[in-house]
Amino acid sequence: MKDKYHGLLKKLTPFIMARPNVLENTHHSGLGTKEIKIFDPLDNKNGEFFERILTLDQLAFGGEAMAMPRWVLFDCALYPGAIIGFGIDADKLSAADNTLLKAQGSTFIPLSMYITIPNAYDNSWFGHNLSSLNGKLSLDLSGLGLLTKYFALNTLKIKKLVGATQWSSPAVFLHLKLSPLKIVSPHLVMHTMNDSFCYESTSFYASEQVFGHKHFQLDYNKEIKHDELDKIKELFISHHIYVVGKDEKSIKLLLEQKTSR
Structure with missing residues (x-):
């Protein structure tokens, strides 16, 4: 594995936001990462982290007019599927990065995510959204998008994936x-x-x-x-x-x- 991926795994922490029944079918990816932070979308105490997910999506896709309304994120992604990615403790970010990410008052900040939704047939999943803040922060996050998608596919044990892109x-x-x-x-x-x-x-x-x-x-x-x-x-x-x-x-x-x- 290239050094840049080892560096990402060392400084970032993986997370998954999904309902408990989805979590039952996940497993550790084998990448040697830290313990996964888990957020239940039905637990209102995780509302602050939900806001940070929205900020990540806006920064990644707002300029392309594809940022998600919050109801789409919950109804179409979080309830049926999962959001998996990597984040960092807010106190490890620069002041400028904290401001950009609207991180004041937060403790853990998502820097990448892959949203996957199970399809109603053949045990396949739909890859709804892949995003990372590589190039938008003072941190070197080169390779984070690839690492995030690989980690999500393996954590959810996805064997067949459908997606849409340009x-x-x-x-x-x-x-x-x-x-x-x-x-x-x-x-x-x-x-x-x-x-x-x-x-x-x-x-x-x-x-x-x-x-x-x-x-x-x-x-x-x-x-x-x-x-x-x-x-x-x-x-x-x-x-x-x-x-x-x-x-x-x-x-x-x-x-x-x-x-x-």
Whole structure:
């Protein structure tokens, strides 16, 4: 594991905010982290931490018009699913960071989170929100997004994940460090962001590949430039599409011909 991930695990503390019945099915991720802080969303004494989660979401997505109203966070995420992430004691933050995070009076501050919601079929989960404050604070939080998603998937023992993101999003590269992305829909017209697509992940890489020093990428048989995304829609008609890589120039795809019945 690279030193930056060891550094994050040393200075940050993991947390999970979920109802007790969800917690019954979790397990320690094996990353050698500290004891997980647990917050029950039905316990009103955790209201202050809920406010800090909202602040984290606003800082991460407010500028993209995708910040969540508080009722959405509770009804659609916290009650059925879980929020898992990493945080830090408020007294370890600079005065400027405390002000930005509205941390006055708080003791533990979330710096990253992954919100996952169980689907009503096939034991799969929906990855609703991945965010971290990397680049927004004086702390060096490089790698925190990847660490957070990996930690959440393992803590919840998720074997099949469905998610939605944007072709232009830097998060695609992060998701690809964990698994190839099988395209469920190449274009979501109902999403707020016009270039959104839906994907499915099942074949997650081992931690040695995720956090190792060597870049890992599966073989591909098709390359699409970023200004040629309509071609993916055309290919989707006749092929199963797996996104296996992305760089500044193109998106790398593995295509498998669909068989007719």
